[in-house]
Amino acid sequence: MTIPILKLGDYLIASIQTAVTDADLIRLQDDLATEVGDLRSRGVVVDVTAADVMDSFTIRTLLDIGQVSKLRGAETVIVGLRPDVAFAMVQLGLRLDGIATGLDLEEGLAILDQRVDGRSHER
Protein backbone atom coordinates (compact mmCIF):
# COMPACT_ATOMS: atom_id res chain seq x y z
CA MET A 1 0.00 0.00 0.00
CA THR A 2 1.56 3.28 -1.09
CA ILE A 3 1.43 6.09 1.46
CA PRO A 4 -0.04 9.09 -0.36
CA ILE A 5 1.81 12.42 -0.31
CA LEU A 6 -0.28 15.58 -0.40
CA LYS A 7 1.02 18.94 -1.52
CA LEU A 8 -0.01 22.06 0.38
CA GLY A 9 1.69 25.20 -0.91
CA ASP A 10 5.42 24.84 -0.20
CA TYR A 11 4.87 21.79 2.00
CA LEU A 12 4.33 18.07 1.60
CA ILE A 13 2.12 16.06 3.95
CA ALA A 14 2.18 12.28 4.40
CA SER A 15 -0.01 10.30 6.79
CA ILE A 16 1.16 6.93 8.06
CA GLN A 17 -1.73 4.52 8.53
CA THR A 18 -2.20 1.65 10.99
CA ALA A 19 -0.78 -1.29 9.10
CA VAL A 20 2.18 -0.12 7.08
CA THR A 21 4.89 -2.55 6.14
CA ASP A 22 8.61 -1.83 6.15
CA ALA A 23 8.50 -1.67 2.35
CA ASP A 24 5.75 1.00 2.47
CA LEU A 25 7.94 3.13 4.75
CA ILE A 26 11.04 2.77 2.59
CA ARG A 27 8.95 3.71 -0.43
CA LEU A 28 7.65 6.81 1.39
CA GLN A 29 11.22 7.80 2.18
CA ASP A 30 12.19 7.52 -1.52
CA ASP A 31 9.03 9.26 -2.75
CA LEU A 32 9.50 12.18 -0.35
CA ALA A 33 13.14 12.61 -1.35
CA THR A 34 12.10 12.83 -5.00
CA GLU A 35 9.07 15.05 -4.50
CA VAL A 36 10.87 17.54 -2.26
CA GLY A 37 13.09 18.24 -5.27
CA ASP A 38 10.46 17.98 -8.03
CA LEU A 39 8.03 20.31 -6.24
CA ARG A 40 10.74 22.48 -4.65
CA SER A 41 9.10 21.96 -1.25
CA ARG A 42 10.40 23.74 1.84
CA GLY A 43 8.87 21.48 4.46
CA VAL A 44 7.53 18.00 5.14
CA VAL A 45 4.94 16.97 7.74
CA VAL A 46 4.66 13.27 8.57
CA ASP A 47 1.43 12.59 10.45
CA VAL A 48 1.57 9.42 12.58
CA THR A 49 -1.81 9.86 14.36
CA ALA A 50 -3.11 6.58 12.93
CA ALA A 51 0.04 4.55 13.61
CA ASP A 52 -0.65 1.92 16.27
CA VAL A 53 3.00 1.05 16.82
CA MET A 54 6.22 3.01 16.34
CA ASP A 55 8.95 0.46 16.56
CA SER A 56 12.66 0.94 16.01
CA PHE A 57 12.39 0.43 12.26
CA THR A 58 9.65 3.05 11.89
CA ILE A 59 11.59 5.57 13.95
CA ARG A 60 14.80 4.95 12.05
CA THR A 61 12.96 5.54 8.78
CA LEU A 62 11.45 8.80 10.10
CA LEU A 63 14.89 10.00 11.19
CA ASP A 64 16.22 9.13 7.73
CA ILE A 65 13.37 11.04 6.10
CA GLY A 66 14.30 14.06 8.22
CA GLN A 67 17.97 13.82 7.25
CA VAL A 68 17.36 13.25 3.56
CA SER A 69 14.82 16.09 3.37
CA LYS A 70 17.25 18.41 5.11
CA LEU A 71 19.93 17.59 2.55
CA ARG A 72 17.34 18.36 -0.13
CA GLY A 73 16.54 21.73 1.46
CA ALA A 74 13.37 20.99 3.41
CA GLU A 75 12.53 20.85 7.12
CA THR A 76 10.62 17.87 8.56
CA VAL A 77 8.11 17.80 11.42
CA ILE A 78 6.58 14.63 12.88
CA VAL A 79 3.08 15.16 14.26
CA GLY A 80 0.41 13.11 16.00
CA LEU A 81 2.41 10.79 18.26
CA ARG A 82 -0.25 9.25 20.50
CA PRO A 83 0.41 9.21 24.28
CA ASP A 84 0.56 5.40 24.47
CA VAL A 85 2.82 5.25 21.44
CA ALA A 86 5.12 7.91 22.93
CA PHE A 87 5.23 5.98 26.20
CA ALA A 88 6.17 2.72 24.46
CA MET A 89 8.84 4.55 22.43
CA VAL A 90 10.46 5.92 25.57
CA GLN A 91 10.53 2.47 27.19
CA LEU A 92 11.95 0.96 24.04
CA GLY A 93 14.73 3.54 24.21
CA LEU A 94 13.84 5.39 21.01
CA ARG A 95 14.52 9.06 20.59
CA LEU A 96 13.56 11.51 17.89
CA ASP A 97 16.58 13.76 18.42
CA GLY A 98 17.25 16.24 15.68
CA ILE A 99 13.75 16.20 14.27
CA ALA A 100 10.92 18.59 15.17
CA THR A 101 7.67 17.24 16.58
CA GLY A 102 4.24 18.80 16.94
CA LEU A 103 0.96 17.77 18.50
CA ASP A 104 -1.11 17.78 15.33
CA LEU A 105 -1.08 18.79 11.67
CA GLU A 106 -1.98 22.40 12.45
CA GLU A 107 0.91 22.76 14.87
CA GLY A 108 3.23 21.00 12.43
CA LEU A 109 2.43 23.52 9.71
CA ALA A 110 2.92 26.40 12.18
CA ILE A 111 6.35 25.00 13.11
CA LEU A 112 7.30 24.80 9.44
CA ASP A 113 6.14 28.38 8.86
CA GLN A 114 8.42 29.56 11.68
CA ARG A 115 11.42 27.51 10.59
CA VAL A 116 11.19 28.25 6.89
CA ASP A 117 10.63 31.99 7.54
CA GLY A 118 13.50 32.04 10.04
CA ARG A 119 15.77 30.51 7.46
CA SER A 120 14.87 33.00 4.73
CA HIS A 121 15.62 35.87 7.14
CA GLU A 122 19.09 34.44 7.71
CA ARG A 123 19.99 34.90 4.10
Added chain:
Amino acid sequence: MSDEPGLRIGSEHDILTARQRGRALAEEAGFSGSDFTVLATAISEIARNIVQYADHGEIVFSLVERDASRGLVVVARDQGPGISDVDMAMQDGYSTGRSLGLGLPGARRLMDEFDIQSRPGEGTTVTMTKWVPAASMARAKR
Protein backbone atom coordinates in the same frame (compact mmCIF):
# COMPACT_ATOMS: atom_id res chain seq x y z
CA MET B 1 -2.16 -22.32 30.26
CA SER B 2 -3.86 -22.10 26.88
CA ASP B 3 -1.61 -22.36 23.86
CA GLU B 4 -2.52 -20.81 20.57
CA PRO B 5 -1.26 -22.45 17.39
CA GLY B 6 2.11 -20.99 16.36
CA LEU B 7 2.13 -18.10 13.94
CA ARG B 8 4.59 -18.46 11.11
CA ILE B 9 6.85 -15.43 10.77
CA GLY B 10 8.51 -15.21 7.38
CA SER B 11 7.69 -11.82 5.89
CA GLU B 12 7.01 -8.19 6.74
CA HIS B 13 3.29 -8.88 6.60
CA ASP B 14 3.69 -11.55 9.27
CA ILE B 15 5.17 -8.88 11.58
CA LEU B 16 1.90 -6.96 11.26
CA THR B 17 -0.19 -10.12 11.77
CA ALA B 18 1.81 -11.02 14.89
CA ARG B 19 1.30 -7.70 16.57
CA GLN B 20 -2.40 -7.63 15.68
CA ARG B 21 -2.80 -11.12 17.13
CA GLY B 22 -0.87 -10.08 20.24
CA ARG B 23 -3.07 -7.03 20.65
CA ALA B 24 -6.27 -9.10 20.38
CA LEU B 25 -5.00 -11.56 23.01
CA ALA B 26 -3.91 -8.73 25.28
CA GLU B 27 -7.45 -7.44 25.16
CA GLU B 28 -8.76 -10.91 26.03
CA ALA B 29 -6.32 -11.13 28.96
CA GLY B 30 -7.63 -7.87 30.43
CA PHE B 31 -4.79 -5.49 29.61
CA SER B 32 -5.62 -1.81 29.20
CA GLY B 33 -5.09 0.51 26.24
CA SER B 34 -1.51 1.65 26.76
CA ASP B 35 -0.37 -1.92 27.51
CA PHE B 36 -1.70 -3.06 24.10
CA THR B 37 0.71 -0.65 22.48
CA VAL B 38 3.61 -1.69 24.70
CA LEU B 39 3.00 -5.38 23.89
CA ALA B 40 2.48 -4.75 20.18
CA THR B 41 5.75 -2.80 20.05
CA ALA B 42 7.74 -5.57 21.77
CA ILE B 43 6.19 -8.20 19.45
CA SER B 44 7.02 -6.06 16.44
CA GLU B 45 10.69 -5.88 17.47
CA ILE B 46 11.20 -9.60 18.03
CA ALA B 47 9.18 -10.56 14.93
CA ARG B 48 11.35 -8.25 12.85
CA ASN B 49 14.48 -9.83 14.32
CA ILE B 50 13.27 -13.22 13.06
CA VAL B 51 12.60 -11.94 9.54
CA GLN B 52 15.85 -9.97 9.42
CA TYR B 53 18.31 -12.44 10.88
CA ALA B 54 16.75 -15.90 10.63
CA ASP B 55 14.53 -15.46 7.54
CA HIS B 56 11.65 -17.31 9.17
CA GLY B 57 10.48 -18.75 12.46
CA GLU B 58 7.36 -18.79 14.59
CA ILE B 59 5.70 -16.96 17.43
CA VAL B 60 3.47 -18.75 19.93
CA PHE B 61 1.20 -16.77 22.23
CA SER B 62 -0.32 -18.12 25.41
CA LEU B 63 -2.34 -16.76 28.28
CA VAL B 64 -1.12 -17.84 31.71
CA GLU B 65 -2.40 -17.51 35.26
CA ARG B 66 -0.06 -17.34 38.23
CA ASP B 67 -1.32 -16.70 41.74
CA ALA B 68 -3.99 -14.09 41.21
CA SER B 69 -2.51 -12.54 38.10
CA ARG B 70 -2.89 -13.19 34.42
CA GLY B 71 -0.24 -12.74 31.79
CA LEU B 72 0.51 -13.00 28.11
CA VAL B 73 3.52 -15.13 27.18
CA VAL B 74 5.15 -14.61 23.81
CA VAL B 75 7.60 -17.23 22.57
CA ALA B 76 9.53 -16.40 19.41
CA ARG B 77 11.57 -19.27 17.93
CA ASP B 78 13.75 -19.60 14.91
CA GLN B 79 16.30 -22.03 13.54
CA GLY B 80 18.42 -19.24 12.16
CA PRO B 81 22.13 -18.56 12.57
CA GLY B 82 21.79 -17.86 16.30
CA ILE B 83 23.57 -15.15 18.24
CA SER B 84 27.23 -15.70 19.07
CA ASP B 85 27.32 -13.17 21.92
CA VAL B 86 23.93 -12.85 23.60
CA ASP B 87 25.21 -10.40 26.24
CA MET B 88 26.45 -8.12 23.49
CA ALA B 89 23.17 -8.41 21.57
CA MET B 90 21.27 -7.34 24.69
CA GLN B 91 23.19 -4.05 24.86
CA ASP B 92 21.61 -0.86 23.54
CA GLY B 93 22.91 0.24 20.20
CA TYR B 94 24.59 -3.04 19.26
CA SER B 95 23.53 -4.32 15.87
CA THR B 96 25.06 -6.52 13.20
CA GLY B 97 22.29 -5.44 10.83
CA ARG B 98 21.13 -2.13 9.51
CA SER B 99 19.15 -1.04 12.55
CA LEU B 100 19.24 1.05 15.70
CA GLY B 101 20.21 -1.98 17.80
CA LEU B 102 17.35 -1.46 20.21
CA GLY B 103 15.18 -4.44 19.30
CA LEU B 104 16.19 -6.99 21.96
CA PRO B 105 17.12 -4.67 24.85
CA GLY B 106 14.07 -2.51 24.03
CA ALA B 107 11.71 -5.50 24.05
CA ARG B 108 13.16 -6.53 27.43
CA ARG B 109 12.34 -3.09 28.85
CA LEU B 110 8.80 -3.22 27.47
CA MET B 111 8.01 -6.62 29.01
CA ASP B 112 8.00 -7.82 32.64
CA GLU B 113 9.99 -11.00 32.03
CA PHE B 114 12.42 -11.70 29.24
CA ASP B 115 14.60 -14.69 28.48
CA ILE B 116 16.75 -15.39 25.46
CA GLN B 117 18.40 -18.69 24.54
CA SER B 118 20.60 -18.84 21.51
CA ARG B 119 23.26 -21.10 20.06
CA PRO B 120 25.24 -20.27 16.94
CA GLY B 121 24.04 -22.46 14.10
CA GLU B 122 20.99 -23.70 15.99
CA GLY B 123 18.70 -20.74 16.38
CA THR B 124 17.24 -18.42 18.95
CA THR B 125 14.28 -18.59 21.32
CA VAL B 126 12.97 -15.49 23.06
CA THR B 127 10.39 -15.99 25.82
CA MET B 128 8.80 -12.87 27.19
CA THR B 129 5.86 -12.25 29.50
CA LYS B 130 3.79 -9.28 30.47
CA TRP B 131 1.48 -9.43 33.50
CA VAL B 132 -1.83 -7.62 33.65
CA PRO B 133 -1.30 -4.79 36.17
CA ALA B 134 -3.23 -5.26 39.44
CA ALA B 135 -5.31 -2.15 38.78
CA SER B 136 -6.50 -3.49 35.42
CA MET B 137 -7.30 -6.89 37.01
CA ALA B 138 -9.45 -5.22 39.67
CA ARG B 139 -11.30 -3.26 37.00
CA ALA B 140 -11.92 -6.38 34.93
CA LYS B 141 -13.40 -8.25 37.90
CA ARG B 142 -15.82 -5.51 38.85
